[in-house]
Amino acid sequence: MKTVLLVLPLDWAEVWLVPFAETAPDLRIHVHERDAIAHHEIDYVFTFRPPHGLLKTFPNLKAVFSLGAGVDGVLSDPEYPRHVPLVRFVDETLSREMAQYCVLHVLMHYRMQRTFDAAQAAREWRQALLPKRPQETRIGILGLGEIGTLTAEWLRDMDFAVAGWSRTRKHVRGVESFAGAGELPAFLHRSDILICLLPLTPDTRGILNAKLFAQLPQDAFVINVARGGHLVEADLIAALDSGHLSGAALDVFHTEPLPQASPLWSHPKITVTPHIAAISEPCAAARYVAERIARFERGEKLDNVVDPARGY
Ligand code: NAP
Numbered sequence: 001m002k003t004v005l006l007v008l009p010l011d012w013a014e015v016w017l018v019p020f021a022e023t024a025p026d027l028r029i030h031v032h033e034r035d036a037i038a039h040h041e042i043d044y045v046f047t048f049r050p051p052h053g054l055l056k057t058f059p060n061l062k063a064v065f066s067l068g069a070g071v072d073g074v075l076s077d078p079e080y081p082r083h084v085p086l087v088r089f090v091d092e093t094l095s096r097e098m099a100q101y102c103v104l105h106v107l108m109h110y111r112m113q114r115t116f117d118a119a120q121a122a123r124e125w126r127q128a129l130l131p132k133r134p135q136e137t138r139i140g141i142l143g144l145g146e147i148g149t150l151t152a153e154w155l156r157d158m159d160f161a162v163a164g165w166s167r168t169r170k171h172v173r174g175v176e177s178f179a180g181a182g183e184l185p186a187f188l189h190r191s192d193i194l195i196c197l198l199p200l201t202p203d204t205r206g207i208l209n210a211k212l213f214a215q216l217p218q219d220a221f222v223i224n225v226a227r228g229g230h231l232v233e234a235d236l237i238a239a240l241d242s243g244h245l246s247g248a249a250l251d252v253f254h255t256e257p258l259p260q261a262s263p264l265w266s267h268p269k270i271t272v273t274p275h276i277a278a279i280s281e282p283c284a285a286a287r288y289v290a291e292r293i294a295r296f297e298r299g300e301k302l303d304n305v306v307d308p309a310r311g312y
Helices: 010-023 092-110 113-121 146-157 181-189 210-214 233-241 282-297
Strands: 002-007 027-031 044-047 063-066 138-142 161-166 175-179 193-196 220-224 245-250 270-272
Touching: 002 010, 002 282, 010 027, 010 282, 044 282, 063 282, 092 113, 092 146, 092 193, 092 220, 092 245, 138 146, 146 161, 146 175, 161 181, 175 181, 210 233, 233 245
Parallel strands: 002 027, 002 044, 044 063, 138 161, 138 193, 161 175, 193 220, 220 245, 245 270
Antiparallel strands: none
């Protein structure tokens, strides 16, 4: 029987015990800081943000499974044992929830819902025409990976003019592809609505900054659903207050939970949600881990393995 250690805050770990027991009865599940277990007995770890330096203390660790699609919380450990494969969570339901979040906020902006909310609050019957047709509204998606591609396809199917930016060139029907740092300015110049779906890596940290906002068209709208570390929050507020950007929807923040004192909470042009765009479903994730451990133990290769040098 193989041993999996859940390295999660204790209240989180409790949530995962039943799904693992039900979907993976062949695995012995232990909880870090709750169960006494010798480090050499641990075969696999399931985690999101492990304490720095912990993973390297398990001498027989065969693989680490990330609870989330993003692995920045694991790779931020400077002592992460690089020879141990790190598998991220790739799940259709999770990708669909992320795409739903993006479509929701694109439509809220495109259909001027905040204007109509204000009119309702004032009991005003304020009819207004939509400013543009969807074909004339250019959406730019930073990151055309699992989630970015699905989001691009859904928005394309709603007739928006969609482009994506990635490290390598993509061929997605009806979606314009921009690749690499050299093509970023041209991509930004044509993005009326910018959606960030990048992984957080040394290359992408702080990418949503004053220099980038200045390259977006007047009245552009920004959606950050990737990681708080992508956004320089003060630069966003300055770009909104100057009137260059028209609004933003943010699901992720530099500090989470978002501190009470943060000006983002009450900014009239910002919508805040508490990192809920998509949440890994415990049974699906437990099944995902159990299937991969079974395959790996049979000598098959692991999939969705992260490249630690690239950071995603
Ligand atoms: P993914 O499949 O790994 O896709 C990442 C995309 O970003 C790829 O297209 C990649 O380009 C591109 N990219 C990476 N570094 C780049 C760079 N330096 N320059 C240009 N493009 C770059 O990731 P995913 O599964 O779509 O997930 C994206 C992120 O969403 C996750 O990392 C996570 O942070 C976030 N997320 C948030 C929530 C939430 O609840 N808010 C939930 C799940 C995920 P190539 O294709 O050329 O490699």
